[in-house]
Amino acid sequence: MLFFQNEFEYIAPKSLEQLFSLLSEEEGAVVFAGGTDLFVRIKKGILSPKLVLDLKRIEELWFFSFGEDMLVIGATNTLNELIESPIVRKLFPLIYECSFSVANYLVRNKATFIGNFCTGFPVADTLFCLLLHDAEIEVQSLKGIRKVKIKDIVENYGRVVLERGEIVTRVFVPYKGEYRGKYYRIPRKFCVTRADFGIAYMITEEEKRIVFGDTGSGLTLLDSEEGLEEYLNKKGIEEPEICLLVEKVLEEIKFQNACSEA
Ligand SMILES: Cc1cc2nc3c(=O)[nH]c(=O)nc-3n(C[C@H](O)[C@H](O)[C@H](O)COP(=O)(O)OP(=O)(O)OC[C@H]3O[C@@H](n4cnc5c(N)ncnc54)[C@H](O)[C@@H]3O)c2cc1C
Structure with missing residues (x-):
């Protein structure tokens, strides 16, 4: 209690x-x-x-749909509801992975997908997949409705860009076609610097996108392996746990490149 x-x-x-x-x-x-x-x-x-x-009793927020190449997630959808959705699992595998990465089954049964990034935690798990998918957030208040790009949603640590009286009603997640992707997380308890780190990538027919995130700098979207290495050098990130993870991710991407060329 x-x-x-x-x-x-x-x-x-x-x-x-x-x-x-x-x-x-x-x-x-x-x-x-x-x-x-x-x-x-x-x-x-x-x-x-x-x-x-x-928010749970408000029927207008009970929203979950897929159509016209757009997944729409409502404010009351729990992480487990998304994890259990065959559409999410098949067409939005990174949404599945990032949702699955949060806490444990019991927490995910109550915790919502939208509540996860509304915490303002700069490396909230759901932010990684939403950034890779170019998602947009619908924000509503008495004044009306406005849209916010996912990259702009966190203002600073623990704070999102919502004004007084505003709530997030829905998230629009564009379908990116078939892609290969993965999400990895290193929680702070395993890092010397006591920061959370995460890395996710998405390889579609047209492009390659990598998101690197740490508690201090939030998320950064990069478009190549070289871009990722340059970014880490610039930031002076040398923690063994991170370097090992980055090495693993680069190997995976190399393998994916080879597969698509074969
Ligand atoms: C044991 C445990 C482990 C956890 N592990 C993780 C983890 O691994 N990764 C992680 O990212 N988080 C973790 N969390 C934090 C939390 O459970 C998740 O972030 C969860 O997704 C929050 O969703 P919720 O619906 O419970 O949010 P709530 O608690 O309902 O709300 C969170 C914040 O968002 C605001 N909010 C919620 N919905 C809206 C909305 N529609 N519009 C505007 N504001 C809104 C609330 O005012 C509040 O400030 C953990 C928590 C616990 C207790």
Whole structure:
């Protein structure tokens, strides 16, 4: 059972209209979906909201579809729902991998895909696949709807570019055709510098894309193996764990190149 130092009111709005009106009335209101991040922060005393608003009962946010080469993920979709989707597994393997990389089965049963990057953690797992897929975020408030490119969503550590009263309603993930790709993560407990690192790549018929991420610099999108090596040299990243992982990834990409040339 969780005990909180500060009292707060809990409301589960039934519609976006009700949600937005509550958000505009109460300055100290926050939203949550799975709650696996928010309630930990409240319990630790990092946040002390007056009102917490549950997004799960809002039917307009129960959205998951694939059509016209676009996967649309809604604010209440859990990571396990995506992992269990045959469409995601077959056509968006990196979305599958990045979702699977978060925590464990029990956490993923509650934790949402959108909640993962709304934490503002600069190397949240889902950011890697979304950047490789050129995803766009739909943001809504009383003022209307706007779109944000995934590369712009994290403003700084722990903060996303949402203004007061705004929530993320959906993510649009373009289908990239068949591709080969992989996602690797080195959690901070295994790194000397106590930072999280991740690397993902996607090789399509037309292009090669590599994303490198670390807690300090966030994610960087590169278009070649040389670009990755140059970036790591420039940053002075020499940790043995990272170098080994990069070596493995470069070997894999070399192998993929050879396969597509054969
Ligand atoms: C044991 C454990 C292990 C974990 N391991 C990992 C891990 O390996 N990798 C990782 O990245 N994270 C990890 N987490 C953190 C967290 O579980 C995930 O980031 C999860 O995906 C968050 O989703 P959620 O729906 O529970 O978010 P919530 O807790 O509901 O919300 C997180 C934040 O996003 C905001 N938010 C949520 N939805 C929206 C929305 N639609 N619009 C606007 N703001 C929104 C909330 O206000 C809050 O600030 C772990 C947590 C635990 C407890």
